[in-house]
Amino acid sequence: MTAPVLQVDNLKKHFPVDSGLRSSKEIVHAVDGVSFSIAPGEVLGLVGESGSGKSTVGKCILRLLEPTAGTITLQGTDITRLPRRRVRPLRRKMHMVFQDPYSSLNPRMPIGRIVGEPLRMHNLVDGSQLERRVSELLEMVALRPELRHRYPHELSGGQRQRVAIARALSVQPPLLIADEPVSALDVSVQASILNLLKDLQAELGFSCLFVAHDLSTVEFLCDRVAVMYLGKIVEMAPRKELFVHPKHPYTQALLSAVPVPDAKAQRHRQRIVLTGDIPSPVAPPTGCSFHTRCPVVQERNRIEEPQLREISGQGHHLVACHLVGPNGEAPDITRETSHAQ
Amino acid sequence: MTLLHVSGLSVRFRTEDNPVQALSDVSFALEEREILAIVGESGCGKSVTAMSILGLLPSTAAISGRIALEGRDLLTLPRKELRSIRGKELSMIFQEPMTSLNPVFTVGRQVGEVLRHHEGLSRRAARDRAIELLDLVGIPAPQRRVDEYPHQLSGGMRQRVMIAMAVSCDPKVLIADEPTTALDVTIQAGILDLMRDLRDKLGTAILLITHDLGVVADVAERVIVMYAGRKVEEATAEELFEHPQHPYTMGLLAAVPRLREQPNGERDRLAEIPGMVPSLSAPPSHCPFAPRCSRADELTLSELPELRDVRPGHAVACFHPGDERTYS
Structure with a gap:
């Protein structure tokens, strides 16, 4: 196997916040133990909602933010703690496009x-x-x-x-980091920029970390997708595997919440509407960080934190959920939510 | 019954350079209990339409046409009367709930303010009603939330507060300008459900302004597509998505990446609409979409197409409408 262009191991970024009147410092756990790698010529999508930490991951890799812990290896070189003056030459190896x-x-x-x-x-x-x-x-x-x-x-x-x-x-650059490059653009313009990125990537063969909240653009552009929730990757799989067989209840809910531009299909589709908001990253929930909104939550999820593990025989499909079976049996969250209504 | 009738609405902005023709001859009707969506890209005039109905356009705007709410022309109404309608019979929610709420007052006070102004409720009665309203829009623990400030609420909760305020006086028409654009998809789904729910419970007609065809497909019953300040197509939602007639509408629908519908080939592409939106300071006298349209011919490049019915309940402003088969 060829060496990855980028390797991220157990990356953490914590921000201290002054909590006003109280003297104690609070800590925002923006990124809390994220690991992944990007192979040469691979496009990895990093998807999540606001506050999931996806942009912070991109900024840490670019060294626009100083990582709190973990290592970032770019083409075999550990760049996590490089001094400022040695960061600049890195821009030849990785460059960025912003929103x-x-x-x-x-x-x-x-x-x-x-x-x-x-x-x-x-x-x-x-x-x-x-x-x-x-x-x-x-x-x-x-x-x-x-x-x-x-x-x-x-x-x-x-x-x-x-x-x-x-x-x-x-x-x-061998690596391009694109943070929401099309989300400020109109639909018809978006299409042409996405086509351009896809063409250029195929032609020039650079690796890409594509950070986005929009699942359909991620599906269009990426070879592999990682889903983030509250500073952690909860599921990671090759594109088709993730979109066709999502395992984590959060991924399932996210996919079902995207409205499809087809009135008939949209109206006859079973949607999973999550209740509540993303919890505060200052005090993330114990156990599984998704348990406060999970429609199929069980007692174990509230106490024990699930680790990201590979499902056997599913082609590099990783998921962090206690309820997914060893062979990838996923919890059916549509049934649970329709009961609730 | 028609609640809101917009006819021949044109808006022109005076600027230091050239005047900008933001809206040209737009007409439509909003029926009782209906959810009507206006969809289009930046600069198509969808928000200007909403702002003219609400009487919120700046003084640089020259407005002509007629906007009738149950027979009263909002454009000629004295300011004072308009103020008594706005927020009561005609209410609105906007994209950014943080900037539409006042950060220094509790949400209860802000929801209550509408009730005290329009319904003359006492402070105590307004607070009680505010709690009921927060409960109605699905805010958990409304007795506690009523005393909180906007910064203590999440984006989705703030938009629910805005909706509570908007429906507090039981309005006939609710104008929602990009109500879910700033929200995450899982939160958006809840807000769309809420809007549908309120229409069912309270019978409020909703005029939804959006750029998102997915949102349109989700909640709208009827759809107007706008391009360069003009209405180019109108149909029921199911009809529009199944049988789009205007090449611009078809182009938009083909340009959206769709979940799980992308073939596996590595080289597949999204359909693009070539060219750019025409400048509104020099609007063309021919079909505004002609320079970008593969069907454009001499007629398209010399005359402006009128809106006409091409299928039952489906109007389009195009000389060569229909899908590729009927056209070629």
């Missing part, structure tokens, strides 16, 4: 400089070649090279996100 193409581009720089900046920073291309390379990069993301003289405010949201993608891929 909001309005705030992630410098409004005072013309597009050509924005796209060429990483190349200049890393002295990858000498001056005479820079312009030609920038034009190539713009063409790669289907933008006219003439746009390099324009400023971000003159571009549409979709065009701006293409600029951000061209900038990220300019250094040909």
Whole structure:
């Protein structure tokens, strides 16, 4: 087996919060023991709702946040504790695309400089070649090279996100970290950016950590998917396996909550509506962190924390739930919720 | 019976550069107890439609047409009378529940304020009624929650408080502008159920403004599709999703990635709509979708298509409507 591009082991990120009047410091357990790896050329989707910690994982890997514990290994090098000055060269190996193409581009720089900046920073291309390379990069993301003289405010949201993608891929990084790259865009623009990302990934073969809340875009783009809840991965499996045979009650509920754009199908579909909200990451529940909202909760789930374990014979399907049998027998949560109504 | 009748509504914003024609000749009716959705992408005019009905457009807007709520034209009504209708007969919820609630007052006081203003309830009676309302919208432990502040509630709970406020005076029409866009899917499902439930219990008609076709498919009974400030298609929800007629509607439906419907091939792609939305400062005199449409011809590029019925109860503004088969 080839060595993974990225290996994350037991990553934790805790934020201390001042709780106002009380003198005791409280701790937000944003990421609480996350492990996964990404193989060369693989797209891993990290999906979860707000507060699940998915973006924090991405930021820790990029070293935009300092991890509290755990190790992050990029192409065989432990980068968890690299000093600041040695983080910068890492941007050649991993680059990022963010959600909001309005705030992630410098409004005072013309597009050509924005796209060429990483190349200049890393002295990858000498001056005479820079312009030609920038034009190539713009063409790669289907933008006219003439746009390099324009400023971000003159571009549409979709065009701006293409600029951000061209900038990220300019250094040909082995790993791209994309945090909700299409969720601020309109449906028709979203489609073209998703197609572009898919084409570029197939063409250039980079690995990608795709952080998103939208399950359908994750299914479209990713080879493997990890589902996060309250700072932990609760289920991880190859795309098809996860979407067709979800095991964890949370994954099942999440999938059933996505409305399908088809009135007839949507109305005849059995939906699982979870009650309650995501608990506070300051004081996560004991036992299984999902037990407060789980429709099939049992006494054991409240006390004992389930570990992420592989289900035998299901092709690398991992799940953290006491109620999933050793051979992947999943609890039927639709029946339980329809009783409740 | 028709509750709300919008006819020939046009809105033009004066700006420092060119005026922006945000809405052009939009007409529709909202029937009693109905859930009608207006769907479209940014800039299509869906929120401007909601704002004009509520009388909340800024003074730079020039509005023409007629918006009649049970026969009274809201556009010509004096401000004072409009204020007595708004929040009572006509109420609203918005996308971001945190910014629509006042952070320094308890939720009970804010829900109660509506009741004291419109129904003249005493402070105590308003509080009691607020507890009932919080219970109605599915907030657990309403006796305790009534004394809490907005920051103590989650996003989903805040939106429930907004809904409690909106339905407090038993409105005839509820306008919901992207009510679930800021919420997570598992929370969204609960809010959509609540809206349907309130319509069934209280009989409130709902005008739902959204960009999300999944949300439309879930709750709407009838759908209006808007593009570049115009209504381009209208039908019942089931009809629209099964037999979309306008190439723009078809394009939108094909552009959405769908769960578990993606074939396994590595190279499959989503359908794209080429080009961009036309500028509203120079709206074309022909079909606004023509430059992006594969069916566009000389007629499409010279004239504006009128809305016409192509199937029972299904209107479309297109010279070449229908699916690929009927068209080719």
